[in-house]
Amino acid sequence: MxxxxxxxxxxxxxxxxxxxDEDIIRSIPGHKELHESIGTILQGITRCGQILELGAGTGLTAELVLKRFPRVKYYSVDFSETxxxxxxNRLSAxxxxxxxxxxxxxxxPQENDLVVSVIGIHHQETDEDKKSLFQRIYYSLNKTGSFIFGDLVTYRNPEEAALNEAKHFHHLVENSQDEETLKEWAHHHKYLNSLAPLEDQVEWLKEVGFKDVEIIYQKFNTALMYATK
Ligand SMILES: C[S@@+](CC[C@H](N)C(=O)[O-])C[C@H]1O[C@@H](n2cnc3c(N)ncnc32)[C@H](O)[C@@H]1O
Structure with a gap:
């Protein structure tokens, strides 16, 4: 699987x-700023007829995108019914x-003008899993399509990786609502997330065909990339 x-x-x-909603905003370092950066990217996109979102969660990212393109054909994929x-509920309008x-x-879904995925792809376990998903995303886009990709990442340099992981956990300690929530999110980050180096992911996105991959935002283990064909 x-x-x-x-x-x-x-x-x-x-x-x-x-x-x-409250936990993800508190627990992901830079969640707010990352979404502000997505807003800036969206302002620069003038025409958009179809969007595919992978791992929409409770729709926080989708709401931002749909406010910018309210009449777009929007596909939202998630494997959690809850x-x-x-x-x-959030996107009923x-x-x-x-x-x-x-x-x-x-x-x-094919022929997308834009694919969006925020804080989900790190659950693809191996490098190959991530690369193969990038390839499928690339093929799902039309000729001028682009990919807004926010996620939890690590870094090639072990010291940089350790430092940013420490800062991520420190953020959890400082921002979690209570001990139970801290335990849950710390466990999730330590045992359930499969982070790949940011530098590798930029390379893989180029390998599958994207011409330009820009790192738009970065804080600790959080990063936002924008890949264009
Ligand atoms: C952390 S939420 C992100 C929500 C939103 N983008 C945000 O940042 O607030 C990630 C979502 O991805 C979904 N997800 C993770 N891996 C998935 C997969 N392989 N297929 C479908 N959904 C997946 C999870 O169920 C979860 O709802």
């Missing part, structure tokens, strides 16, 4: 939407098509 853990193991299915229910499934294995 291409995805290393199922939604149950990731605990996504047991989360109540409101708690999840997360998807949260997104359905928009004509979103929800697809429940593992984006590593399902047939992805």
């Amino acid at each position: 291409p995805t290393n853990v199922d939604p149950e193991e990731l605990n996504y299915d047991s989360y109540e939407t409101e708690k999840y 997360m998807m229910d949260g997104a359905r 928009y004509g979103v098509e929800f697809i429940r499934g593992d984006y590593a294995v399902i047939d992805l």
Whole structure:
């Protein structure tokens, strides 16, 4: 199976939407700034007819994208029914098509102008899994399409990797609502996330065909890339 853990193991299915929203915003370093940077990228995109989002969660990222392109054809993929229910509520004003499934294995909608994925692809366990998903994303885009990719990453240099991991955990300690939430998110980061070096991921995106890959935002283990054909 291409995805290393199922939604149950990731605990996504047991989360109540409101708690999840607060926790992800608090727990992912730079979650707010990363989304502000996505807003800036979106302002620079003038025409967009179809968007595919992979791992929409409760729809926090989708809401931002849909505010910019309210009439776009929007496909939202997630394998957690609970997360998807949260997104359905949040995005009820928009004509979103929800697809429940593992984006590593399902047939992805084609001819997208934009693919968006924020804080999900790090669950693809191996480098090969991640590369093969990048390839599928590339093929799903039309000739001038682009990919907004925010995720948790590490770094090639072991000292840089250790430093940024320490800062990520420090952020969790400083920002978690309570001890129980800290335990949950610290466990998730230590045992359930499969981070790949940012530098490698930029290379892989180029290898699958993207002409330009820009690192737009970075804080500790959080990064935002923008890949264009
Ligand atoms: C952390 S949420 C991100 C939500 C939102 N983008 C944000 O930043 O607030 C990631 C979502 O990806 C989904 N996910 C992870 N791996 C997946 C896979 N292989 N197929 C489908 N959904 C996946 C999880 O169920 C979860 O809802």
